[in-house]
Amino acid sequence: MKWAVVGASTIAAEWMIPAIRSQGDEVVAILSSSESRGLDYASQHLIANAYTDLATLLAEQKPDAVYISTTNELHRDQCIQAAQAGVHVLCEKPLALNLDDAVAMVRACEDAGVVMATNHHLRHAITHQALREQIASGAVGTPSAARVFHAVSLPEHLRGWRINKADAGGGVVLDITVHNADTLAFILGEYPLSVMAMTQNTGMGEGIEDGAMSVWRFPSGLLAYTHESFATPFADTGLEVHGDQGSLVAKGVMTQQPTGDVWLRNGEGRMRLPLDHHNLYEEGVSQFRQAIFSGSHPAADGWAGVRSLAVALAVLASARSGKEEVVDYGAAAPG
Incomplete structure (x- = not known):
């Protein structure tokens, strides 16, 4: 080809x-x-x-x-x-x-x-596929909460339009929040109904946000917290899902690299899931x-891209309004 x-x-x-x-x-x-x-x-x-x-x-x-x-x-x-x-x-x-x-x-x-x-690469990570399978199998019971830590240090060679050109789609929300939206939808099987968000500028962004935190409300009643940043050089990435029968804790997984661990914690103790990592982009x-x-069907088709964008746009709207904003999916409304 x-x-x-x-x-x-x-x-x-x-x-x-x-x-x-x-x-x-x-x-x-x-x-x-x-x-x-x-x-x-x-x-x-x-x-x-x-x-x-x-x-x-x-x-x-x-x-x-x-x-x-x-x-x-x-x-x-x-x-x-x-x-x-x-x-x-x-x-x-x-x-x-x-x-x-x-x-x-x-x-x-x-x-x-x-x-x-x-190109939502995180769907192809064995860590996220394991999270999805564990949740679908009932390993944590009914999920009620999720947390996403996707705060990194933007490499020097990428500190161009991403931190100074809003008209090119710069800013941490359009760059990273879309990944978190797609990842949570992939592992949970649902998209958020509404979001409540705040953004910040720590000095890296030139008139544009370089950090964001938000809470998302899902149709099932689950609440998710997400943290995105370009300016946290010593943070680790991670994703957690908590239910009434257990918790899944994934560390070092919100990355381009085929790395990270996933742990299941429940009444029987703490178990590290066996994983066979592979190149996400391949x-x-x-x-x-x-x-x-x-x-x-593509793993993440065009409509998946529309929906992740819709969530990011709602995060930006909430940060501007200071209010909880309903996510407008338009023609891509989840069915």
């Missing part, structure tokens, strides 16, 4: 290009808004062709799929353009800056008959390819 990488990004270089090649696929082209950057990137990552215009790339290279990791305000038009060319789309989160644009992306892919997936690309070739 032939791929084009849309956006000469760090995540493409560190994770996605190797993941694509791990499946025996070929990256035939890179798109960058900067000709010099595109050429340098292509040379560094052994990509034969570099473009600054997506239409020309699609016409000349005729890729089977695109991976989109440009800044967030560009996703909509690039996704729709690829879909209309009959090209499958794997897009980074958040899909867009507003719900209407995200829905338009999904609709365009549906109308074109191409597969669309959101698994994601593999499942995306399966959806293309076999008609299976």
